[in-house]
Amino acid sequence: MPDSISISPRPGSANDAIKVRGACPHDCPDTCALLTTVEAGVAVKVQGNPDHRHTGGVLCTKVSRYTERSYHPERILQPLRRVGPKGSGQFEAVSWDSALDEIAARLQAIAQRDPQAIAPYSYAGTMGLVQGEGMAGRFFNKLGASLLERTICSAAGTEGLTQTLGGKVGMKVEFFAEARLILIWGSNSIASNLHFWRHVQEAKRRGARIICIDPRKTETAEKCHEHIALQPGTDAALALGIMHELIVHDWLDHAYIESHTIGWPLLRERALLWNPERVAQVCGIPVEQVRALARDYGECFVNGQPAAIRLNYGMQRVRGGGNATRAVACLPALTGAWRHRAGGVLLSSSGMFPVNQAALQRPELRAGRQSRTLNMITIGDDLLRSSSADFGPKIEALIVYNSNPVAVAPDSGKVVQGFAREDLLTVVLEHFQTDTADYADFILPATTQLEHWDVHGAYGHTDVLLNRPAIAPVGQARTNTDIFRGLAARMGFSEPCFLEDDETLCRTAFSHRDGDRINFDELLDKGFATLPGPDAPFAEGRFLTPSGKCEFFSARLAAQGLDGLPDHVPNHETAGTSASYPLAMISPPARNFLNSTFVNVKSLRDIEGEPLLEINAVDAAVRGIATGSVVKVFNQRGSYRVRAEVSNRARPGVVHGLGVWWRKFGLDGTNVNELTSQHLTDLGRGPVFYDCLVQVQLEAESVL
Structure with a gap:
């Protein structure tokens, strides 16, 4: 990192302070309007915008500390190339030109054989329409890469x-x-x-x-x-x-x-x-x-x-x-x-937002080519598959952005095996060296929400929000859109759509042939705009x-040959049906994290404490477990060592493995997704994280 770059906030004169309107990017129904106070080019405070009726000036504990993410001492601030074995987390610094040149050359070689051997993996690390699938969608459509069913949350x-x-x-x-x-x-x-x-x-x-x-x-x-x-x-x-x-x-x-x-x-x-x-x-x-x-x-x-x-x-x-x-x-x-x-x-209210996804992602760039579709839930199995008539080509390259699949995808033992393949080109756009980044061939430093343009819908209210950059990118960080523009240029993609800037993409998100559905000038002026619609729809x-x-x-x-009526569909793994694994396990999120985001923010991790398994006193007593005991939670997919908390939050017969902690913070480098399965839901091909049977036993380690 150049000596001239500081990642610690530098207080400036009070007269220099400005407030910049923005939006929270995280996977939460609230989609809050933000005000970022900037002094001498440094963000010193993030607060809720009191003028936004849904935010009302109030932020959650996580986002109120957002400057800790942007100026985190462990933030990745320049491109890194792997120098050690996959998973070792050993990297060397390289220039942007060197990184993008090598990545593009390797992608071109794979694409000449079959572009479907290249796959994206992304989700809701940002909910932004521009830094999410805007320019990225154009890039993968032009490339002809595999499509991704993004089903890990709400499908x-x-x-x-x-x-x-x-x-x-x-x-x-x-x-x-x-x-x-x-x-x-x-x-x-x-x-x-x-x-x-x-x-x-x-x-x-x-x-x-x-x-x-x-x-x-x-x-x-x-x-x-x-x-x-x-x-x-x-x-x-x-x-x-x-x-x-x-x-x-x-x-x-x-x-x-x-x-x-x-x-x-x-x-x-x-x-x-x-x-x-x-x-x-x-x-x-x-x-x-x-x-x-x-x-x-x-x-x-x-x-x-x-x-x-x-x-x-x-x-x-x-x-x-x-x-x-x-x-x-x-x-x-x-x-x-x-x-x-x-x-x-x-x-969810997200279906009310008239997002012009086609204008953002430009599916016509595929030019009629057929592309297979991968489901993000089954990435563990898919990375371990060979080429076949049913599956298509073996996955040779994976570009990960806005996600941390090694931590969040189910059946993570298989996910780790897949990411550990030495013949898999893995490129990760990230802020930090996450569990997934440890397995990357290249880590490319991405901007945080304070450093880029974006536009957001919501799934808990009916307002569109605009995010303006409050500060310049820290270090050598680049926007997701800039990274995909750079790759597109090196791969010879000459269409004008790859030259559009981020403010243009923000305008495109709600543009339609019959006229814009959102007044962009209102977004520029206020930072948010309310969708029209009846109070009682x-x-x-x-x-x-x-x-x-x-x-x-x-x-x-x-x-489709399915039941036209709603019915009770029993779990894949139903409580009371297995003598070996008698306990049902759900894995609700830890309160002070958002999925795997914020796990490395020390102030929040200090509040959360450590990974825990909540277990009812009845189930704990028959196993000799007390609060603080180290227990082994296991099933046919794997095992997970964690401290227990005897708690009335858990009903008898059900345990709670609080997630989603990064694996590297676990007692033995794993997390609760070591136990969850790659089964899919009845409709929507979504995940079944809470459909999981386990056994729990006391480990020899003493109680704290």
């Missing part, structure tokens, strides 16, 4: 909502404050949806009843009136049980059902199979809790009061996650909850499905 729920409501759409988050009943289903909102929790608190002050449905007794569950601790993967059964009671007691809006739904007679027949006793047995909860939940929901209809459901991604990370989402999404149409602006369901039906109705029965699923 099952996306498909479930699409088949039922027509897309990732729902009620507006701000109106939860007016609801009389709120079901928080599969979400630890205090940790992962902070600004939504403000609306919950307001509703609670107005007398609303708040119920949390979650296998784990989270911080959110502790603050609700009731916690329903169902078995992992049984959410659809509970939703069908609610339907059963709505039918039996006639807590139904027959007019809404008649006018605005399809498939009611078939759904009614199925729901009547799910009496409270059956539901209680499947879900592992008291039968009266099933009845009371349905009564709470049904009586809102009887009393003309709005009932709102906030879904999140925990419930869909099991085999039946798509069906579970479908089942819950049917409930508001049964009681006509959609008639109220404070009624309905919200999993489905009060008069008008769903986004082909029929225009809420589709209890999906003809599209039936045409």
